[in-house]
Every structure is written in structure tokens, then in C-alpha cells.
Amino acid sequence: MDITNLMNEYRECVRTLWNTHLLGKIDPDDVWGMIDQYDGICTKLFNIMVLRQTDRSECQKAMSYEQYPEPLLFLRVKPNPQSCVPILINREKEACGYWDYPFDWKNNAELDLRFIDCFDFALQSFREIEYYRVRVVGPSGFPELIGRDALILCKYAVVEVVSSEMDI
Helix, strand or coil: CECHHHHHHHHHHHHHHHHHHHHHHCCHHHHHHHHHHHHHHHHHHHHHHHHHHHCCCCCCCCCCCCCCCCCCCCEEEEECCCCCCCEEECCCCCCCCCCCCCCCHHHHHHCEEEEEEEECCCCCCCCCCCEEEEEEEECCCCCCCCCCEEEEEHHHEEEEECCCCCCC
16 A cells, blocks of 8 residues: 555654744754654654554654664555665664665665655754655665665655565
């Protein structure tokens, strides 16, 4: 089941919440407290706007501050197979903040990517929230990538609910 529109609605909601309603109200002495509160709100909104609509309200997406968050394996993110979609892959299997692992983008339609969270490099300023953070779970033809996190531009991806967590 394609839920790309639900994901886009969620991204727009949390982007607007941050940029319009919270960004100008950050107390310089409590920036990280505000970011953590916002993250908690995003988790609740994700449950309401996405997980409930897919009959998975018992699940919860990871908090953005988790270093190696668990993906929601029933949410597959598929790169657009019609084009060479840029994908940024984490340098280390344990997330390290560097998204520069060398990879030939021409092969990314073959990757099995599972949703972790929406992502933006900016934490304390205006956010676009233009990436999906995903975990590479397959295929076996890319053993060096399995278990690594990656970033893919949302505009080049489709998100779907799969019936089996390891559906390919």
C-alpha cells in the first residue's frame, strides 16, 4: 500500500510546526530541551497521521536523538527507478554523522530500504525535512551496505507498507 501522500502530509505538518510556531520561540538557554520536546510531538503526530492510518498504532518511530535507531521494517522506502536518485550512505554501520560512504547511485533501485525517520541536517534553524532516514536491509548482493543508515531525498522516493517486514 502506497502511503507517500500520508508521509508528505506528516512532513509538511512537522516542518510548519517547527518553522512557523516554534523556531522563533526557542530559549537560547534551553535549545536542546525545545528540540527534544519537538521530537516528542513529532513522534505523537507520526502515530496519529501515519501509523494509525496503516493499522500500526501499536508501533512507534524512533526518537531522532537515538544513535542507532530501529527502523519500522513494515515501511519500505523505494527510490524512483526511472532516474539516478542521489542517496547518502553513512560511513559506519553504527551511525556516525558522516554520510559519505562511496556508492554508485545507478544501483540504488535494487536496495531494500526501511524507514527510520524524516531527517534534516538543520536542528536549530529553518528546516526543510527533505530526507528520509532509512536502514539498508538488503539485498544480499550489497553485503557492505546492509545495516548502514542512508538518506534519500523524499521527492525521489515512494513509501509503502509491506505485508511482511522483509518483503522484497
